Amino acid sequence: METNLDELLKQEELWWDQRAKAHWFKNGDLNTKYFHQKSSQRKRKNTITNIQDHSGTTWQDNTKLHSIFLDYFQNIFDSSYDYFDNTIYDVVNNMISTQDYNFLNTPFTALEVKEASRNIKANFAPGPDGLTALFYHQYWEIIGLDILDYVLNILNNEGSIKDINHTYISLIPKVKTLIKPEEFRPISLCNVILKIITKTLANRIKQILPNIVHKNQSAFLSGRLVTDNSLITFETFHYINKPRKKNNGFVGVKLDIAKAYDSLEWTFINNTLKSMGFPPNLIKIIMLCITSVSFSILINGHPTDPFQPKRGIRQGDPLSSYIFILCAEVLSDMIDRDQRNDLITGISIAINAPPISHLLYVDDIILFCRAKPEEAKAIMNILKEYQKASGQKVNMEKSQMIFSPNISMEFEKEFQHHLPIKTSARIHKYLGMPTHFGRSKEQDLNFILDRVWSKLKGWKEKSLSFEGRGVLIRAVAQAIPTYIMSCFLLPKGLCEKIERDVCSFWWGSNDNKRKIHWCKKENLFKSKFEVE
Amino acid sequence: MRFKILRDFNLAMLAKQAWRFHTSPNSLISRCFKEKYYPHTDILQASTGPNPSYARRSIYNAIWIIQKGTCWRIGSGQNVKIWEDHWIPYHNNFKVITIDRGDSNMRLVKDLMNPDGQGWNSEVLEGNFLHIDSSAITQIPIIESTNMDALMWMFEPNGCYTVKSGYKAIQIWKARSQTTARTSNENNSV
Numbered sequence: 155m156e157t158n159l160d161e162l163l164k165q166e167e168l169w170w171d172q173r174a175k176a177h178w179f180k181n182g183d184l185n186t187k188y189f190h191q192k193s194s195q196r197k198r199k200n201t202i203t204n205i206q207d208h209s210g211t212t213w214q215d216n217t218k219l220h221s222i223f224l225d226y227f228q229n230i231f232d233s234s235y236d237y238f239d240n241t242i243y244d245v246v247n248n249m250i251s252t253q254d255y256n257f258l259n260t261p262f263t264a265l266e267v268k269e270a271s272r273n274i275k276a277n278f279a280p281g282p283d284g285l286t287a288l289f290y291h292q293y294w295e296i297i298g299l300d301i302l303d304y305v306l307n308i309l310n311n312e313g314s315i316k317d318i319n320h321t322y323i324s325l326i327p328k329v330k331t332l333i334k335p336e337e338f339r340p341i342s343l344c345n346v347i348l349k350i351i352t353k354t355l356a357n358r359i360k361q362i363l364p365n366i367v368h369k370n371q372s373a374f375l376s377g378r379l380v381t382d383n384s385l386i387t388f389e390t391f392h393y394i395n396k397p398r399k400k401n402n403g404f405v406g407v408k409l410d411i412a413k414a415y416d417s418l419e420w421t422f423i424n425n426t427l428k429s430m431g432f433p434p435n436l437i438k439i440i441m442l443c444i445t446s447v448s449f450s451i452l453i454n455g456h457p458t459d460p461f462q463p464k465r466g467i468r469q470g471d472p473l474s475s476y477i478f479i480l481c482a483e484v485l486s487d488m489i490d491r492d493q494r495n496d497l498i499t500g501i502s503i504a505i506n507a508p509p510i511s512h513l514l515y516v517d518d519i520i521l522f523c524r525a526k527p528e529e530a531k532a533i534m535n536i537l538k539e540y541q542k543a544s545g546q547k548v549n550m551e552k553s554q555m556i557f558s559p560n561i562s563m564e565f566e567k568e569f570q571h572h573l574p575i576k577t578s579a580r581i582h583k584y585l586g587m588p589t590h591f592g593r594s595k596e597q598d599l600n601f602i603l604d605r606v607w608s609k610l611k612g613w614k615e616k617s618l619s620f621e622g623r624g625v626l627i628r629a630v631a632q633a634i635p636t637y638i639m640s641c642f643l644l645p646k647g648l649c650e651k652i653e654r655d656v657c658s659f660w661w662g663s664n665d666n667k668r669k670i671h672w673c674k675k676e677n678l679f680k681s682k683f684e685v686e
Numbered sequence: 687m688r689f690k691i692l693r694d695f696n697l698a699m700l701a702k703q704a705w706r707f708h709t710s711p712n713s714l715i716s717r718c719f720k721e722k723y724y725p726h727t728d729i730l731q732a733s734t735g736p737n738p739s740y741a742r743r744s745i746y747n748a749i750w751i752i753q754k755g756t757c758w759r760i761g762s763g764q765n766v767k768i769w770e771d772h773w774i775p776y777h778n779n780f781k782v783i784t785i786d787r788g789d790s791n792m793r794l795v796k797d798l799m800n801p802d803g804q805g806w807n808s809e810v811l812e813g814n815f816l817h818i819d820s821s822a823i824t825q826i827p828i829i830e831s832t833n834m835d836a837l838m839w840m841f842e843p844n845g846c847y848t849v850k851s852g853y854k855a856i857q858i859w860k861a862r863s864q865t866t867a868r869t870s871n872e873n874n875s876v
Contacts, residue, residue, distance in 0.1 A: 508717050
């Protein structure tokens, strides 16, 4: 009887654990109020009650909700592609060496598939068939051989993939109060079996990517870090802002690409891969995975009728990221070509430093050039061609330009005439890092303090035990500043403020109630190695 | 309950950047930094350089961690200076204990090896160093004389810097300096 009860309790705990989606939670509280509150809060946040259609009327009716979302997404994934000029792919011609080609062309092995299946996170949201990766991990002994057979048949013999390629689109809200369908981020929930296939492909491609992909792209490749890009950006803006002679300055352009993944054209992917020299078999499988998709949108847990997309790659499919950076390579190489032809001058921050004309982090693009109208024209030409070929849309309203301080207004106007992007005094953040510091670093970095405190002060955190609060501090509050800390030294005052907030949370204070701190702050932050 | 001391953790993370610059000199950012701030030397020896940005100054602040916690693995011995560099892993601060009299023409570790690069020249060692040094040096393995000398981070078994071990190292040094401070205080009061 007792063991039975224990078993049931454990099951309930697991259920809440999965439901609350607090991936940082390792130990501390078990099945407590905290989890319950966290999951009900999530539910409330993700429930869609009303929506505005494009004419501005708000609807609450369930069937109408479905049809509005269906219309919206069918529209996004619909393609009216009419670009058939193949010269654009010349820049990426024959990038793959024979050695890499042979590596890519070898048949897939059972070992690779097994490795890939193990890489998929066990408790993440499942696809339409409702099986999480945990199921595959747990029962690999029983189903393993069948899975291997099935997957290898698809990978090596081009078996049919259509029946497993149905995908749910889950809507993740971008802002707090939602009314428009644009304000949701579509995340795809694929079947795990499909993920195993694409992950195997991705693992294969990943290994040759460093030989192909430009140094200016720092996403998804082992050995390259986001901080590399932010550091270069920081240094370059430092250089741009240096005082120098009149009108001989530089400009930094931050481009915002709208719906980058969803609007990538399939023809463009196919032609890019072909031009790069990927083996035809591999291209066939990749294109099969991308094009045989059918989508259903999940609205408050209920799927809509399925529809067929005509373009776009899925966010949430392991292969998509690599496909995307391969396609972005075309843009990168076009800029490179113009740089070689002296149409665009990159910025070298020192005499012998490599000239930098652009930096990419997936769809975060930043361009640097001399503030001359000719260069604006060259950039605009490239962007126009790239947009037409790839289906990507640069959002000119959300993009920004920053000029050296010595550039006069008329000069800026002339530049802007060719590249219609609004100018601003400084980009606040690129990849989450400040690009420029004013006189007071503490003020510029104060947002860290706000973010830490906002994670701690919430009402639901009150229901945590001491141990649970400790885990929350270590896993959440102290993890927030780490990203900035990997590039910049935080001012001492700011460190102290953060530590003070952590202390008051630990002892149970919040905005309107103060509690006694029962021991010195130093004792909380003492290290293991100190001798008592 | 032990939370991380933010300042120390910050330094440990910045040291990782410095370590990356040192170990992968061909990445775009390493090349930019090198050309701008220290074109003629290595990041570990350089001063801040001209007109340093805040990022440069931040990383510069953490260089001492790498300097203090690393030790050279001897290959050819061409790049390691006998008297200044850290290269004896058996000593506490990895340095030679014997005081440089400045009269010998030995400067690089290479000068202490046999001319063929195989093994240590025991005559030279015994003639110029205290016993504690020479016995330690003879224990140091020479990793093929064709190999380059390489810096090893001494708080990880594989010699590569990690933020975790960097933070740990800072805490160990702190604790050490506190104990020495405390014992010297006690001695004074006695």
